[in-house]
Amino acid sequence: MIKFDHVTKRYPGSNEALSQVSFDIESGELVFVTGHSGAGKSTLLKLIAAIERPTSGTVLIANQNISQLKAAAIPYMRRRFGLIFQDHKLLYDRNCFENVILPLHINGITGLDAAKRVRAALDKVGLLHKEKAMPITLSGGEQQRLAIARAVVSRPSILIADEPTGNLDSSYAADIMGIFQDFNQVGVTVIVATHDARGMSATQNRVLHLDHGRLTVSNSAESVNA
Amino acid sequence: MNWLNQHLQAIKLVLSRMDSNKLSTFMISLVIAVAMAIPGVFYLGVEHLSKLSNHMQNETEISLFVKLDEPASTLTAIDAALKSNPAIQTYTLATKAEAWEDLKAKAASSKINSEVQNLEQNPLPDAFFIQAKSADAAALATLRDELQALPGVEQALLNAEWAKRLSSILALGTKIIAFIAALLALALLVIIGNTVRMQILTQKDEIVVSKLIGATTNFIRTPFLYAGIVYGLFGGLLAMAMLMFIVQLYNQSVAQLSQLYSNDFSLAWFNPPLYLGIILLSIFIGWLGSFLSVSRAIAAIKID
Numbered sequence: 001m002i003k004f005d006h007v008t009k010r011y012p013g014s015n016e017a018l019s020q021v022s023f024d025i026e027s028g029e030l031v032f033v034t035g036h037s038g039a040g041k042s043t044l045l046k047l048i049a050a051i052e053r054p055t056s057g058t059v060l061i062a063n064q065n066i067s068q069l070k071a072a073a074i075p076y077m078r079r080r081f082g083l084i085f086q087d088h089k090l091l092y093d094r095n096c097f098e099n100v101i102l103p104l105h106i107n108g109i110t111g112l113d114a115a116k117r118v119r120a121a122l123d124k125v126g127l128l129h130k131e132k133a134m135p136i137t138l139s140g141g142e143q144q145r146l147a148i149a150r151a152v153v154s155r156p157s158i159l160i161a162d163e164p165t166g167n168l169d170s171s172y173a174a175d176i177m178g179i180f181q182d183f184n185q186v187g188v189t190v191i192v193a194t195h196d197a198r199g200m201s202a203t204q205n206r207v208l209h210l211d212h213g214r215l216t217v218s219n220s221a222e223s224v225n226a
Numbered sequence: 227m228n229w230l231n232q233h234l235q236a237i238k239l240v241l242s243r244m245d246s247n248k249l250s251t252f253m254i255s256l257v258i259a260v261a262m263a264i265p266g267v268f269y270l271g272v273e274h275l276s277k278l279s280n281h282m283q284n285e286t287e288i289s290l291f292v293k294l295d296e297p298a299s300t301l302t303a304i305d306a307a308l309k310s311n312p313a314i315q316t317y318t319l320a321t322k323a324e325a326w327e328d329l330k331a332k333a334a335s336s337k338i339n340s341e342v343q344n345l346e347q348n349p350l351p352d353a354f355f356i357q358a359k360s361a362d363a364a365a366l367a368t369l370r371d372e373l374q375a376l377p378g379v380e381q382a383l384l385n386a387e388w389a390k391r392l393s394s395i396l397a398l399g400t401k402i403i404a405f406i407a408a409l410l411a412l413a414l415l416v417i418i419g420n421t422v423r424m425q426i427l428t429q430k431d432e433i434v435v436s437k438l439i440g441a442t443t444n445f446i447r448t449p450f451l452y453a454g455i456v457y458g459l460f461g462g463l464l465a466m467a468m469l470m471f472i473v474q475l476y477n478q479s480v481a482q483l484s485q486l487y488s489n490d491f492s493l494a495w496f497n498p499p500l501y502l503g504i505i506l507l508s509i510f511i512g513w514l515g516s517f518l519s520v521s522r523a524i525a526a527i528k529i530d
Contacts, residue, residue: 051438051529078440089435105235106441108228150439 001027001158001189002048007057009043009213017043018213020057025191027157030184033193035210041193044210045162048191049081050074079107082151086163088143090135096122096146097131103154121153122146125179141172148179158189165194236448240456243425243449251460254421258461261414262508263468265407266500270473272399274493279392286315286361289383290354290373300378301352307376308354313369317356325350351380411511418457418515422450426523437529443521450520451513458512462505469501 002025009018018040025031033041046052047059050066059066061077069077090099100121104114122128125145127138135143144164151159159180165173177192184190209217244251292301301319308317326348358369366384373382426433433446473493 049438072442075437075440075442075445078438081440083438089431089438091432091435093432102436103439105232106436106439106445108232110231110235154439 001025001029001062002191003058003060004044004047005058005060007047007054007059009040009047009052010055016055016213018047018054018210021210021213021215022057023208023215025189027189028184028187029206030181030190031192031206031208033191033208033210034195036195039210040213041195041210042162043213044208045160045191045193048158049083049160050077079103079154080157082148082154082156082159084144084147084151084159084161084164086166088135088147090143090147090150092134092136095132095134096127096138096149099135099146100150100153103150107154109154117153118149121149124152124182125149141168141175144168144172144176145179148176152183152188156188158191159183161190161192163194164192232445233448233452236452239449240452243453244456251457254418254457255460255464257417258414258457258508258512259464259468261410262461262465262504263472265403265410266465266469266504267472268399268403268406269500270469270493270497272396272403276393276396279389279396285385285389286358286366287385288356288358288366288370288373289385290356291380291383292352292354293378293380294351296352296378304354304376304378308356308373311369311372313359313365313372315357315359317354320353320355322348322350322352325353411507414508414511415515415518418454418512419519421457422454422516423519423523425453426450426520426527430527433524433527434529437527443524446524447520450516454512454514454516455509456512458509459505461512462508465504465508466501469497469504473497 004021004023007018007021008016010016021040021044033044035041043052047054047066048061050061050069053067062080064077066077091102097115097118100118101114104110104117109117119128119131122131125148127142127145127149130138130142135146138146144167148161148164151161161180164180165176168176180190180192207217208215290304292304301321305319308314329350356373358366360366363386366386370382370384373379436446476493
Protein backbone atom coordinates (compact mmCIF):
# COMPACT_ATOMS: atom_id res chain seq x y z
CA MET A 1 0.00 0.00 0.00
CA ILE A 2 2.70 2.43 1.08
CA LYS A 3 6.34 1.82 0.19
CA PHE A 4 9.35 4.00 1.05
CA ASP A 5 12.58 3.09 -0.72
CA HIS A 6 15.74 4.86 0.51
CA VAL A 7 13.85 8.10 0.97
CA THR A 8 15.81 11.22 1.89
CA LYS A 9 14.20 14.58 2.47
CA ARG A 10 16.25 17.72 2.89
CA TYR A 11 14.63 21.11 3.36
CA PRO A 12 16.50 24.07 1.88
CA GLY A 13 19.00 25.44 4.36
CA SER A 14 18.75 22.64 6.89
CA ASN A 15 19.97 19.13 7.64
CA GLU A 16 18.29 16.04 6.35
CA ALA A 17 14.90 15.67 7.95
CA LEU A 18 14.82 12.06 6.79
CA SER A 19 17.77 9.93 5.66
CA GLN A 20 17.57 6.75 3.68
CA VAL A 21 14.28 5.62 5.12
CA SER A 22 12.79 2.40 3.75
CA PHE A 23 9.70 0.54 4.89
CA ASP A 24 6.48 -1.04 3.68
CA ILE A 25 3.03 -0.63 5.10
CA GLU A 26 0.46 -3.21 4.07
CA SER A 27 -3.18 -2.48 3.51
CA GLY A 28 -5.13 -2.74 6.78
CA GLU A 29 -2.18 -2.20 9.11
CA LEU A 30 -2.16 0.04 12.19
CA VAL A 31 1.27 1.66 12.41
CA PHE A 32 2.70 4.06 14.97
CA VAL A 33 5.47 6.46 13.99
CA THR A 34 7.36 7.49 17.11
CA GLY A 35 10.34 9.64 17.92
CA HIS A 36 11.16 12.84 19.74
CA SER A 37 10.09 16.17 18.40
CA GLY A 38 12.06 17.05 15.25
CA ALA A 39 12.91 13.41 14.48
CA GLY A 40 11.09 13.61 11.14
CA LYS A 41 7.66 12.18 11.99
CA SER A 42 5.75 15.02 10.39
CA THR A 43 7.98 14.98 7.32
CA LEU A 44 7.31 11.29 6.90
CA LEU A 45 3.55 11.85 7.02
CA LYS A 46 3.79 14.78 4.60
CA LEU A 47 5.64 12.59 2.13
CA ILE A 48 2.88 9.98 2.34
CA ALA A 49 0.18 12.60 1.81
CA ALA A 50 2.04 14.14 -1.18
CA ILE A 51 2.35 17.46 0.66
CA GLU A 52 6.13 17.21 0.25
CA ARG A 53 8.23 15.38 -2.32
CA PRO A 54 11.32 13.36 -1.47
CA THR A 55 14.77 14.82 -2.24
CA SER A 56 15.86 11.33 -3.28
CA GLY A 57 14.46 7.82 -3.15
CA THR A 58 10.93 6.81 -4.08
CA VAL A 59 7.61 6.95 -2.29
CA LEU A 60 4.99 4.62 -3.73
CA ILE A 61 1.35 4.96 -2.73
CA ALA A 62 -0.84 2.21 -4.17
CA ASN A 63 1.94 1.61 -6.73
CA GLN A 64 2.03 5.25 -7.82
CA ASN A 65 5.29 7.14 -7.52
CA ILE A 66 4.33 10.43 -5.90
CA SER A 67 7.45 12.17 -7.27
CA GLN A 68 6.16 11.58 -10.77
CA LEU A 69 2.58 12.65 -10.13
CA LYS A 70 1.44 15.64 -12.12
CA ALA A 71 0.25 18.59 -10.07
CA ALA A 72 -3.27 18.06 -11.39
CA ALA A 73 -3.28 14.45 -10.15
CA ILE A 74 -2.26 15.25 -6.57
CA PRO A 75 -5.74 16.30 -5.36
CA TYR A 76 -7.13 12.94 -6.48
CA MET A 77 -4.27 11.13 -4.72
CA ARG A 78 -5.04 13.06 -1.50
CA ARG A 79 -8.65 11.92 -1.57
CA ARG A 80 -7.40 8.43 -0.70
CA PHE A 81 -6.31 9.81 2.67
CA GLY A 82 -8.04 11.08 5.74
CA LEU A 83 -5.70 13.58 7.36
CA ILE A 84 -5.85 14.49 11.04
CA PHE A 85 -3.65 17.20 12.51
CA GLN A 86 -2.54 18.10 15.99
CA ASP A 87 -4.05 21.59 15.58
CA HIS A 88 -7.26 20.09 14.08
CA LYS A 89 -7.34 22.60 11.19
CA LEU A 90 -11.07 23.04 11.64
CA LEU A 91 -12.86 25.98 10.05
CA TYR A 92 -14.21 28.18 12.82
CA ASP A 93 -16.57 30.21 10.66
CA ARG A 94 -19.01 27.32 10.22
CA ASN A 95 -20.70 24.71 12.38
CA CYS A 96 -19.71 21.07 12.92
CA PHE A 97 -21.98 19.74 10.21
CA GLU A 98 -20.56 22.16 7.63
CA ASN A 99 -17.00 21.32 8.64
CA VAL A 100 -17.57 17.62 8.10
CA ILE A 101 -19.40 18.04 4.77
CA LEU A 102 -16.47 19.88 3.13
CA PRO A 103 -14.64 16.74 1.86
CA LEU A 104 -17.91 15.47 0.38
CA HIS A 105 -18.43 18.73 -1.49
CA ILE A 106 -14.90 18.44 -2.79
CA ASN A 107 -15.77 14.96 -4.01
CA GLY A 108 -18.90 16.34 -5.65
CA ILE A 109 -21.30 14.69 -3.20
CA THR A 110 -24.17 16.93 -2.10
CA GLY A 111 -27.74 16.80 -0.92
CA LEU A 112 -29.36 14.08 1.17
CA ASP A 113 -26.69 11.50 0.48
CA ALA A 114 -24.02 13.86 1.83
CA ALA A 115 -26.10 14.78 4.89
CA LYS A 116 -26.57 11.08 5.72
CA ARG A 117 -22.87 10.42 5.52
CA VAL A 118 -22.02 13.47 7.61
CA ARG A 119 -24.40 12.30 10.36
CA ALA A 120 -22.96 8.78 10.21
CA ALA A 121 -19.44 10.16 10.65
CA LEU A 122 -20.50 12.45 13.50
CA ASP A 123 -22.26 9.52 15.13
CA LYS A 124 -19.11 7.39 14.92
CA VAL A 125 -17.13 9.95 16.92
CA GLY A 126 -20.01 10.66 19.32
CA LEU A 127 -20.80 14.19 18.18
CA LEU A 128 -24.14 13.66 16.48
CA HIS A 129 -25.93 15.81 19.06
CA LYS A 130 -23.56 18.73 18.32
CA GLU A 131 -23.96 19.01 14.55
CA LYS A 132 -25.23 22.61 14.80
CA ALA A 133 -22.59 23.69 17.35
CA MET A 134 -19.69 25.91 16.32
CA PRO A 135 -16.30 24.19 16.70
CA ILE A 136 -15.03 26.90 19.05
CA THR A 137 -17.60 25.85 21.64
CA LEU A 138 -16.25 22.27 21.71
CA SER A 139 -13.61 20.96 24.10
CA GLY A 140 -10.15 20.00 22.79
CA GLY A 141 -11.07 16.31 22.70
CA GLU A 142 -14.34 17.04 20.92
CA GLN A 143 -12.57 19.22 18.34
CA GLN A 144 -10.16 16.39 17.63
CA ARG A 145 -13.06 13.97 17.25
CA LEU A 146 -14.71 16.43 14.86
CA ALA A 147 -11.48 16.50 12.84
CA ILE A 148 -11.59 12.69 12.74
CA ALA A 149 -15.18 12.77 11.53
CA ARG A 150 -14.12 15.11 8.73
CA ALA A 151 -11.21 12.80 7.85
CA VAL A 152 -13.34 9.68 7.61
CA VAL A 153 -16.54 11.05 6.06
CA SER A 154 -15.33 10.42 2.51
CA ARG A 155 -14.39 6.83 3.49
CA PRO A 156 -10.67 7.00 2.75
CA SER A 157 -8.63 3.81 2.66
CA ILE A 158 -5.77 5.38 4.66
CA LEU A 159 -6.04 7.47 7.83
CA ILE A 160 -3.04 9.59 8.71
CA ALA A 161 -2.90 11.33 12.09
CA ASP A 162 -0.11 13.67 13.17
CA GLU A 163 0.08 13.89 16.98
CA PRO A 164 -3.69 13.49 17.32
CA THR A 165 -3.51 13.28 21.10
CA GLY A 166 -0.74 15.84 21.62
CA ASN A 167 -2.88 18.38 23.44
CA LEU A 168 -5.24 16.00 25.21
CA ASP A 169 -5.29 14.49 28.65
CA SER A 170 -4.99 10.72 28.97
CA SER A 171 -8.65 9.80 29.09
CA TYR A 172 -9.35 11.75 25.89
CA ALA A 173 -6.20 10.32 24.30
CA ALA A 174 -7.28 6.75 24.99
CA ASP A 175 -10.69 7.64 23.61
CA ILE A 176 -9.16 8.92 20.33
CA MET A 177 -6.88 5.87 20.00
CA GLY A 178 -9.95 3.69 20.51
CA ILE A 179 -11.62 5.37 17.56
CA PHE A 180 -8.56 4.72 15.36
CA GLN A 181 -8.56 1.05 16.38
CA ASP A 182 -12.23 0.79 15.43
CA PHE A 183 -11.48 2.12 11.96
CA ASN A 184 -8.51 -0.21 11.64
CA GLN A 185 -10.75 -3.14 12.51
CA VAL A 186 -12.99 -2.42 9.51
CA GLY A 187 -9.98 -2.51 7.18
CA VAL A 188 -8.73 1.08 7.10
CA THR A 189 -4.95 1.50 7.08
CA VAL A 190 -4.08 3.78 10.01
CA ILE A 191 -0.80 5.63 10.50
CA VAL A 192 -0.40 7.60 13.71
CA ALA A 193 2.59 9.78 14.53
CA THR A 194 3.02 10.32 18.25
CA HIS A 195 5.67 11.05 20.85
CA ASP A 196 3.18 9.81 23.36
CA ALA A 197 3.17 6.12 24.26
CA ARG A 198 -0.07 6.22 26.24
CA GLY A 199 -2.35 5.07 23.46
CA MET A 200 -0.05 2.32 22.24
CA SER A 201 0.77 0.54 25.47
CA ALA A 202 -2.34 -1.61 25.46
CA THR A 203 -1.82 -2.94 21.98
CA GLN A 204 0.88 -4.82 20.14
CA ASN A 205 1.12 -2.73 17.01
CA ARG A 206 3.87 -2.08 14.59
CA VAL A 207 6.13 0.86 15.47
CA LEU A 208 8.41 2.89 13.22
CA HIS A 209 10.78 4.75 15.48
CA LEU A 210 12.68 7.72 14.06
CA ASP A 211 15.81 9.22 15.55
CA HIS A 212 17.23 12.31 13.85
CA GLY A 213 15.70 11.36 10.54
CA ARG A 214 16.83 7.73 10.64
CA LEU A 215 14.62 4.73 11.10
CA THR A 216 16.06 2.99 14.16
CA VAL A 217 13.37 0.54 15.18
CA SER A 218 10.89 -1.17 12.99
CA ASN A 219 9.40 -4.33 14.39
CA SER A 220 8.63 -5.49 10.91
CA ALA A 221 11.03 -7.67 8.93
CA GLU A 222 11.26 -5.81 5.63
CA SER A 223 12.39 -2.49 7.09
CA VAL A 224 15.87 -1.32 6.27
CA ASN A 225 18.00 0.74 8.54
CA ALA A 226 20.72 2.39 6.51
CA MET B 227 -24.88 16.82 -12.88
CA ASN B 228 -21.91 16.85 -10.58
CA TRP B 229 -20.42 19.69 -12.50
CA LEU B 230 -23.62 21.71 -12.29
CA ASN B 231 -23.90 20.94 -8.59
CA GLN B 232 -20.41 22.21 -7.93
CA HIS B 233 -21.22 25.50 -9.65
CA LEU B 234 -24.50 25.89 -7.78
CA GLN B 235 -22.67 25.27 -4.51
CA ALA B 236 -20.06 27.88 -5.44
CA ILE B 237 -22.71 30.49 -6.30
CA LYS B 238 -24.58 29.78 -3.05
CA LEU B 239 -21.35 30.18 -1.10
CA VAL B 240 -20.49 33.47 -2.83
CA LEU B 241 -23.94 34.93 -2.27
CA SER B 242 -23.94 34.01 1.40
CA ARG B 243 -20.47 35.55 1.83
CA MET B 244 -21.67 38.74 0.13
CA ASP B 245 -24.78 38.72 2.28
CA SER B 246 -22.62 38.82 5.39
CA ASN B 247 -20.45 41.60 3.90
CA LYS B 248 -23.16 43.79 2.40
CA LEU B 249 -21.36 47.10 2.78
CA SER B 250 -18.10 46.08 1.12
CA THR B 251 -20.04 44.31 -1.64
CA PHE B 252 -21.98 47.51 -2.24
CA MET B 253 -18.78 49.58 -2.26
CA ILE B 254 -17.02 47.50 -4.87
CA SER B 255 -20.19 47.41 -6.98
CA LEU B 256 -20.39 51.19 -6.70
CA VAL B 257 -16.79 51.57 -7.91
CA ILE B 258 -17.58 49.39 -10.92
CA ALA B 259 -20.83 51.28 -11.56
CA VAL B 260 -19.15 54.69 -11.56
CA ALA B 261 -16.36 53.50 -13.82
CA MET B 262 -18.92 52.08 -16.25
CA ALA B 263 -21.32 55.06 -16.05
CA ILE B 264 -18.73 57.74 -16.88
CA PRO B 265 -17.98 56.54 -20.43
CA GLY B 266 -21.66 55.66 -20.70
CA VAL B 267 -22.69 59.29 -20.17
CA PHE B 268 -20.12 60.55 -22.68
CA TYR B 269 -21.28 57.97 -25.15
CA LEU B 270 -24.90 59.02 -24.81
CA GLY B 271 -23.94 62.67 -25.30
CA VAL B 272 -21.84 62.07 -28.39
CA GLU B 273 -24.40 59.73 -29.91
CA HIS B 274 -27.08 62.34 -29.34
CA LEU B 275 -25.07 65.14 -30.97
CA SER B 276 -24.17 62.86 -33.87
CA LYS B 277 -27.82 62.22 -34.52
CA LEU B 278 -28.52 65.96 -34.60
CA SER B 279 -25.59 66.71 -36.88
CA ASN B 280 -26.48 63.86 -39.23
CA HIS B 281 -29.91 65.36 -39.52
CA MET B 282 -28.43 68.76 -40.38
CA GLN B 283 -26.04 67.37 -42.93
CA ASN B 284 -29.04 66.49 -45.05
CA GLU B 285 -29.89 70.16 -45.47
CA THR B 286 -29.48 71.44 -49.01
CA GLU B 287 -29.53 75.14 -48.36
CA ILE B 288 -26.86 77.43 -49.78
CA SER B 289 -26.58 81.04 -48.61
CA LEU B 290 -25.33 83.47 -51.23
CA PHE B 291 -24.12 86.88 -50.03
CA VAL B 292 -23.77 89.69 -52.55
CA LYS B 293 -20.92 92.17 -52.31
CA LEU B 294 -21.78 95.47 -50.61
CA ASP B 295 -22.12 98.54 -52.78
CA GLU B 296 -22.98 96.61 -55.93
CA PRO B 297 -25.45 98.31 -58.28
CA ALA B 298 -29.00 96.93 -58.55
CA SER B 299 -28.17 95.52 -62.00
CA THR B 300 -25.89 92.94 -60.35
CA LEU B 301 -28.81 91.66 -58.28
CA THR B 302 -30.92 91.28 -61.42
CA ALA B 303 -28.09 89.44 -63.17
CA ILE B 304 -27.64 87.01 -60.27
CA ASP B 305 -31.39 86.52 -60.07
CA ALA B 306 -31.45 85.59 -63.75
CA ALA B 307 -28.51 83.21 -63.37
CA LEU B 308 -30.24 81.44 -60.46
CA LYS B 309 -33.49 81.17 -62.37
CA SER B 310 -31.76 79.44 -65.28
CA ASN B 311 -29.65 77.09 -63.14
CA PRO B 312 -31.13 73.55 -63.46
CA ALA B 313 -29.61 72.40 -60.12
CA ILE B 314 -31.69 74.83 -58.10
CA GLN B 315 -35.06 73.90 -56.69
CA THR B 316 -36.18 77.22 -55.24
CA TYR B 317 -34.58 80.38 -53.98
CA THR B 318 -35.59 83.49 -52.10
CA LEU B 319 -34.04 86.92 -52.00
CA ALA B 320 -33.59 88.84 -48.79
CA THR B 321 -32.57 92.37 -49.68
CA LYS B 322 -30.32 94.32 -47.38
CA ALA B 323 -33.16 96.74 -46.58
CA GLU B 324 -35.43 93.88 -45.49
CA ALA B 325 -32.70 92.27 -43.44
CA TRP B 326 -31.90 95.61 -41.84
CA GLU B 327 -35.51 96.21 -40.79
CA ASP B 328 -35.73 92.67 -39.51
CA LEU B 329 -32.60 93.06 -37.42
CA LYS B 330 -33.72 96.39 -36.01
CA ALA B 331 -37.09 94.92 -35.07
CA LYS B 332 -35.47 91.96 -33.32
CA ALA B 333 -33.03 94.19 -31.48
CA ALA B 334 -35.87 96.43 -30.28
CA SER B 335 -37.99 93.53 -29.03
CA SER B 336 -35.17 91.76 -27.23
CA LYS B 337 -33.69 95.00 -25.84
CA ILE B 338 -30.32 93.33 -25.78
CA ASN B 339 -28.56 94.68 -28.81
CA SER B 340 -29.44 98.35 -28.51
CA GLU B 341 -26.12 99.07 -30.22
CA VAL B 342 -27.83 98.09 -33.47
CA GLN B 343 -30.02 101.19 -33.22
CA ASN B 344 -26.94 103.39 -33.10
CA LEU B 345 -25.51 102.14 -36.37
CA GLU B 346 -25.69 104.83 -38.99
CA GLN B 347 -25.32 102.64 -42.01
CA ASN B 348 -26.81 99.29 -42.96
CA PRO B 349 -23.98 96.78 -42.60
CA LEU B 350 -25.88 93.89 -44.12
CA PRO B 351 -25.48 92.49 -47.64
CA ASP B 352 -28.21 91.35 -49.99
CA ALA B 353 -28.61 87.60 -49.69
CA PHE B 354 -30.15 84.75 -51.68
CA PHE B 355 -31.23 81.56 -49.89
CA ILE B 356 -31.14 78.68 -52.28
CA GLN B 357 -32.51 75.13 -51.99
CA ALA B 358 -30.63 72.74 -54.22
CA LYS B 359 -32.38 69.83 -55.90
CA SER B 360 -29.77 67.25 -54.93
CA ALA B 361 -28.67 66.49 -51.36
CA ASP B 362 -25.51 64.85 -52.67
CA ALA B 363 -22.44 66.41 -51.07
CA ALA B 364 -20.39 66.55 -54.28
CA ALA B 365 -23.25 68.06 -56.29
CA LEU B 366 -23.78 70.66 -53.58
CA ALA B 367 -20.11 71.56 -53.56
CA THR B 368 -20.11 71.97 -57.38
CA LEU B 369 -23.14 74.20 -57.19
CA ARG B 370 -21.56 76.22 -54.40
CA ASP B 371 -18.41 76.76 -56.51
CA GLU B 372 -20.51 77.70 -59.53
CA LEU B 373 -22.42 80.30 -57.52
CA GLN B 374 -19.24 81.63 -55.94
CA ALA B 375 -17.93 82.33 -59.46
CA LEU B 376 -20.87 84.60 -60.37
CA PRO B 377 -19.82 88.26 -60.67
CA GLY B 378 -20.69 90.37 -57.63
CA VAL B 379 -20.88 87.40 -55.20
CA GLU B 380 -19.05 87.91 -51.95
CA GLN B 381 -19.50 84.41 -50.55
CA ALA B 382 -21.51 81.26 -51.22
CA LEU B 383 -21.97 79.23 -48.02
CA LEU B 384 -22.99 75.63 -47.75
CA ASN B 385 -24.94 75.36 -44.51
CA ALA B 386 -24.11 71.67 -44.13
CA GLU B 387 -20.43 72.46 -43.80
CA TRP B 388 -20.35 73.31 -40.14
CA ALA B 389 -22.42 70.20 -39.44
CA LYS B 390 -19.73 68.16 -41.18
CA ARG B 391 -17.07 69.80 -39.06
CA LEU B 392 -19.09 69.01 -35.96
CA SER B 393 -19.43 65.40 -36.99
CA SER B 394 -15.68 65.03 -37.48
CA ILE B 395 -15.12 66.54 -34.03
CA LEU B 396 -17.63 64.03 -32.69
CA ALA B 397 -15.74 61.19 -34.36
CA LEU B 398 -12.67 62.34 -32.46
CA GLY B 399 -14.79 62.46 -29.30
CA THR B 400 -15.80 58.84 -29.83
CA LYS B 401 -12.15 57.85 -29.99
CA ILE B 402 -11.41 59.74 -26.78
CA ILE B 403 -14.32 57.99 -25.08
CA ALA B 404 -12.99 54.62 -26.19
CA PHE B 405 -9.62 55.56 -24.72
CA ILE B 406 -11.10 56.70 -21.39
CA ALA B 407 -13.24 53.56 -21.25
CA ALA B 408 -10.16 51.40 -21.83
CA LEU B 409 -8.26 53.16 -19.03
CA LEU B 410 -11.19 52.78 -16.65
CA ALA B 411 -11.52 49.11 -17.60
CA LEU B 412 -7.85 48.63 -16.76
CA ALA B 413 -8.34 50.34 -13.39
CA LEU B 414 -11.34 48.09 -12.74
CA LEU B 415 -9.32 44.98 -13.51
CA VAL B 416 -6.77 46.02 -10.92
CA ILE B 417 -9.39 46.96 -8.32
CA ILE B 418 -11.37 43.76 -8.75
CA GLY B 419 -8.23 41.65 -8.84
CA ASN B 420 -7.09 43.24 -5.61
CA THR B 421 -10.45 42.80 -3.90
CA VAL B 422 -10.54 39.14 -4.81
CA ARG B 423 -6.94 38.69 -3.65
CA MET B 424 -7.86 40.17 -0.26
CA GLN B 425 -10.79 37.78 -0.02
CA ILE B 426 -8.52 34.88 -0.81
CA LEU B 427 -6.24 35.96 2.03
CA THR B 428 -9.14 36.11 4.48
CA GLN B 429 -10.19 32.64 3.36
CA LYS B 430 -6.67 31.26 3.62
CA ASP B 431 -7.56 28.67 6.30
CA GLU B 432 -10.35 27.27 4.22
CA ILE B 433 -8.15 27.08 1.14
CA VAL B 434 -5.36 25.31 3.04
CA VAL B 435 -7.77 22.77 4.50
CA SER B 436 -9.46 22.25 1.13
CA LYS B 437 -6.11 21.63 -0.55
CA LEU B 438 -5.15 19.15 2.16
CA ILE B 439 -8.28 17.13 1.72
CA GLY B 440 -7.93 16.90 -2.02
CA ALA B 441 -9.68 19.91 -3.53
CA THR B 442 -8.60 20.66 -7.08
CA THR B 443 -7.45 24.20 -7.91
CA ASN B 444 -10.58 24.52 -10.00
CA PHE B 445 -12.79 23.75 -7.01
CA ILE B 446 -11.05 26.41 -4.92
CA ARG B 447 -11.01 28.95 -7.74
CA THR B 448 -14.64 28.68 -8.85
CA PRO B 449 -16.24 30.64 -5.96
CA PHE B 450 -13.80 33.52 -6.44
CA LEU B 451 -14.51 33.67 -10.17
CA TYR B 452 -18.21 33.82 -9.38
CA ALA B 453 -17.51 36.60 -6.88
CA GLY B 454 -15.94 38.62 -9.72
CA ILE B 455 -18.90 37.88 -11.98
CA VAL B 456 -21.44 38.87 -9.33
CA TYR B 457 -19.57 42.11 -8.56
CA GLY B 458 -19.64 42.86 -12.29
CA LEU B 459 -23.35 42.12 -12.50
CA PHE B 460 -24.21 44.33 -9.51
CA GLY B 461 -21.92 47.09 -10.80
CA GLY B 462 -23.47 46.92 -14.27
CA LEU B 463 -27.02 47.11 -12.90
CA LEU B 464 -26.05 50.04 -10.70
CA ALA B 465 -24.44 51.79 -13.70
CA MET B 466 -27.67 51.28 -15.65
CA ALA B 467 -29.67 52.87 -12.83
CA MET B 468 -27.27 55.84 -12.75
CA LEU B 469 -27.50 56.37 -16.50
CA MET B 470 -31.30 56.20 -16.43
CA PHE B 471 -31.31 58.82 -13.69
CA ILE B 472 -28.96 61.11 -15.64
CA VAL B 473 -30.97 60.76 -18.86
CA GLN B 474 -34.11 61.62 -16.91
CA LEU B 475 -32.52 64.78 -15.52
CA TYR B 476 -31.30 65.77 -18.99
CA ASN B 477 -34.69 65.22 -20.56
CA GLN B 478 -36.36 67.42 -17.99
CA SER B 479 -33.92 70.27 -18.56
CA VAL B 480 -34.15 70.16 -22.37
CA ALA B 481 -37.92 69.85 -22.52
CA GLN B 482 -38.28 73.60 -22.86
CA LEU B 483 -35.51 73.85 -25.43
CA SER B 484 -37.20 71.16 -27.50
CA GLN B 485 -40.39 73.14 -27.61
CA LEU B 486 -38.59 76.29 -28.75
CA TYR B 487 -36.91 74.50 -31.63
CA SER B 488 -39.92 72.28 -32.33
CA ASN B 489 -37.41 69.50 -32.34
CA ASP B 490 -37.08 66.43 -30.18
CA PHE B 491 -33.93 66.77 -28.12
CA SER B 492 -34.86 64.18 -25.53
CA LEU B 493 -32.85 61.00 -25.07
CA ALA B 494 -34.36 57.55 -25.01
CA TRP B 495 -34.92 56.72 -21.36
CA PHE B 496 -34.42 53.02 -21.98
CA ASN B 497 -31.58 52.06 -24.29
CA PRO B 498 -31.40 48.23 -24.28
CA PRO B 499 -28.28 47.76 -26.45
CA LEU B 500 -26.27 50.24 -24.39
CA TYR B 501 -27.39 48.87 -21.02
CA LEU B 502 -26.98 45.27 -22.06
CA GLY B 503 -23.52 46.13 -23.36
CA ILE B 504 -22.55 47.82 -20.10
CA ILE B 505 -23.80 44.91 -17.98
CA LEU B 506 -22.12 42.24 -20.11
CA LEU B 507 -18.89 44.22 -20.24
CA SER B 508 -18.78 44.74 -16.49
CA ILE B 509 -19.50 41.06 -15.88
CA PHE B 510 -16.65 40.20 -18.21
CA ILE B 511 -14.31 42.66 -16.50
CA GLY B 512 -15.31 41.25 -13.09
CA TRP B 513 -14.59 37.72 -14.23
CA LEU B 514 -11.29 38.65 -15.89
CA GLY B 515 -10.10 40.70 -12.91
CA SER B 516 -10.64 37.83 -10.50
CA PHE B 517 -9.31 35.28 -12.98
CA LEU B 518 -6.05 37.19 -13.35
CA SER B 519 -5.43 37.36 -9.61
CA VAL B 520 -7.01 34.18 -8.30
CA SER B 521 -4.70 31.55 -9.74
CA ARG B 522 -1.60 33.33 -8.56
CA ALA B 523 -3.01 34.09 -5.13
CA ILE B 524 -4.08 30.48 -4.60
CA ALA B 525 -0.76 29.12 -5.77
CA ALA B 526 0.96 31.47 -3.31
CA ILE B 527 -0.81 29.81 -0.37
CA LYS B 528 1.48 27.07 0.88
CA ILE B 529 0.20 24.08 2.71
CA ASP B 530 2.19 22.41 5.45
